[in-house]
Amino acid sequence: MKFSTQRRIAAQLLKVGVNRISFDENRLNDIKDAITKLDLRSLIKEKAIKVKPVVGQSRFRVRERLKQKRKGRRKGIGSREGRATARLKPKKTWMNKIRAQRALLKYLKDNNLITPQNYQILRRKAKGGFFRSKPHIKLYLKTHNLIQNGKK
Numbered sequence: 001m002k003f004s005t006q007r008r009i010a011a012q013l014l015k016v017g018v019n020r021i022s023f024d025e026n027r028l029n030d031i032k033d034a035i036t037k038l039d040l041r042s043l044i045k046e047k048a049i050k051v052k053p054v055v056g057q058s059r060f061r062v063r064e065r066l067k068q069k070r071k072g073r074r075k076g077i078g079s080r081e082g083r084a085t086a087r088l089k090p091k092k093t094w095m096n097k098i099r100a101q102r103a104l105l106k107y108l109k110d111n112n113l114i115t116p117q118n119y120q121i122l123r124r125k126a127k128g129g130f131f132r133s134k135p136h137i138k139l140y141l142k143t144h145n146l147i148q149n150g151k152k
Contacts, residue, residue: 006031010040010049024048097133101126104134108141118146 003023011018023031027048034040043049068074080087105126109119122137131137141147 001028001032003031006034006040009037010044013037013040013044014051016051020052020054022050022052024050098126100134101131101137104137113147113149114141115148122146
């Protein structure tokens, strides 16, 4: 049975799309006989013709993905857009690096693991961009025997 006309008129009356119209399986003969708007209005009132609810798009998967991103997952090379400087500005990168290096040097000086003279020299080297990272400072100290008391 074809109900395209009834479906179209019902959609027009209910102000929804044709795909959201559903017919009661037990009342198909009545619906087939209904050819006027008045007939269809009475069938709508009798709940023989109903409107399907709007089907939304679930946010469940999005929320799960965001949870993982907050933990630092899903940030591999394949997920990145934009170059490294767009993701984290060079100045911000430098600030993070130099603060960590200066904190390490201060710790070493405060605990008398390096002399104040060496501290000044190392600090200037850090400022000049000589050290790549904290481990690089430690390696430099070890190779040049600048650590006192044999710690660190």
